[in-house]
Amino acid sequence: MSGHVAPKSMYYAVFAALIVGTALTVAAAFVDMGALNNVVMLTIAMVKAALVILFFMHVRWSTRLTWVVAASGFVWLLILFGLTMTDYLTRGWVPGTWR
Amino acid sequence: MSDAHSGYQPPPVAIQPAPVPEHAHHPWLQHHFDSMGQQAEASTLGMWVFLVTEIMFFGGLFMAYLVYRHASPQGFQEASHHLNIYWGAANTAILIVSSLTMALAVRAAQTSQPRTTQVGWLAATMFFGLAFLGIKAIEYTDKFRDHIVPGPHFQWEGLYPKPAEQFYSLYFAMTGLHALHMVIGVGIMTVIAVMAWRNTFDEEYYTPVEVAGLYWHFVDIVWIFLFPLLYLIGRHYHAG
Numbered sequence: 001m002s003g004h005v006a007p008k009s010m011y012y013a014v015f016a017a018l019i020v021g022t023a024l025t026v027a028a029a030f031v032d033m034g035a036l037n038n039v040v041m042l043t044i045a046m047v048k049a050a051l052v053i054l055f056f057m058h059v060r061w062s063t064r065l066t067w068v069v070a071a072s073g074f075v076w077l078l079i080l081f082g083l084t085m086t087d088y089l090t091r092g093w094v095p096g097t098w099r
Numbered sequence: 100m101s102d103a104h105s106g107y108q109p110p111p112v113a114i115q116p117a118p119v120p121e122h123a124h125h126p127w128l129q130h131h132f133d134s135m136g137q138q139a140e141a142s143t144l145g146m147w148v149f150l151v152t153e154i155m156f157f158g159g160l161f162m163a164y165l166v167y168r169h170a171s172p173q174g175f176q177e178a179s180h181h182l183n184i185y186w187g188a189a190n191t192a193i194l195i196v197s198s199l200t201m202a203l204a205v206r207a208a209q210t211s212q213p214r215t216t217q218v219g220w221l222a223a224t225m226f227f228g229l230a231f232l233g234i235k236a237i238e239y240t241d242k243f244r245d246h247i248v249p250g251p252h253f254q255w256e257g258l259y260p261k262p263a264e265q266f267y268s269l270y271f272a273m274t275g276l277h278a279l280h281m282v283i284g285v286g287i288m289t290v291i292a293v294m295a296w297r298n299t300f301d302e303e304y305y306t307p308v309e310v311a312g313l314y315w316h317f318v319d320i321v322w323i324f325l326f327p328l329l330y331l332i333g334r335h336y337h338a339g
Contacts, residue, residue: 015195
């Protein structure tokens with residue numbers, strides 16, 4: 001048995017992209033963009049995570065079952081965040097209710 | 100039948116199955132799997148299922164962070180401002196390097212490189228993991244010195260002492276749980292390195308390296324989110 005062997009150059013390219021992403025996110029943090037700062041830093045973090053998952057963790061070459069299981073973790077995370085924040089973000093919308 | 104008449108008796112021979120080699124399959128193939136490929140697939144999938152539970156484990160802390168930050172965005176910015184962005188950025192880079200050496204360790208096993216190459220990449224991974232923990236220790240020491248460890252001795256000079264204490268509670272819980280994962284990761288790498296030194300891994304069998312790598316990369320991903328959420332939100336904060 002032998003899984004997909006990626007060339008070393010691919011690993012170095014992904015590594016370089018991750019370092020560039022880190023530099024970008026640090027640089028962006030010093031610029032005051034208001035709420036956009038959060039969008040920028042989380043977008044960069046998600047791109048970096050996707051690079052690690054797809055290439056370093058070999059999901060790019062894994063079976064569809066692995067894709068589904070890996071994606072399910074993030075789906076459950078979104079449900080956790082989504083359902084909890086529907087509560088916290090909407091408190092006090094109706095006058096007289098507890099917040 | 101004619102032998103019976105001639106008085107010839109064939110020598111008694113025990114009925115034996117056709118001779119089979121002691122192990123016709125790969126020594127690491129367990130008997131409930133059909134092939135090495137199937138076995139590797141099962142292990143990898145099992146590790147991913149575990150990692151999903153890990154996502155939820157850390158997810159609860161990220162959820163708490165989101166709720167408390169939403170409750171006091173300014174307090175969190177002020178608290179974050181006190182963290183040293185350079186230590187944080189350096190640690191991010193160190194973890195990314197360790198992920199690269201980890202990926203190359205898996206590749207070395209996958210391509211049947213000599214054990215010195217495999218152990219070399221694993222040792223580099225452990226080295227960078229320990230460097231990360233060393234920097235974390237320096238940072239924690241600073242927090243204790245500055246009395247910003249939550250508890251009875253917590254002191255905060257800024258405008259938002261309560262949210263700052265909440266921020267540092269989350270900071271220690273999240274980075275502490277992450278550091279615990281790093282310590283466990285270094286332990287796992289030690290076991291994998293010993294196995295590699297005993298020539299366990301080649302292109303036919305490298306599942307333990309691959310699965311340990313999945314764990315290591317996962318811990319890296321957690322830090323990829325912790326770094327901006329803890330260190331970067333306070334950079335453009337202006338007190339008052």
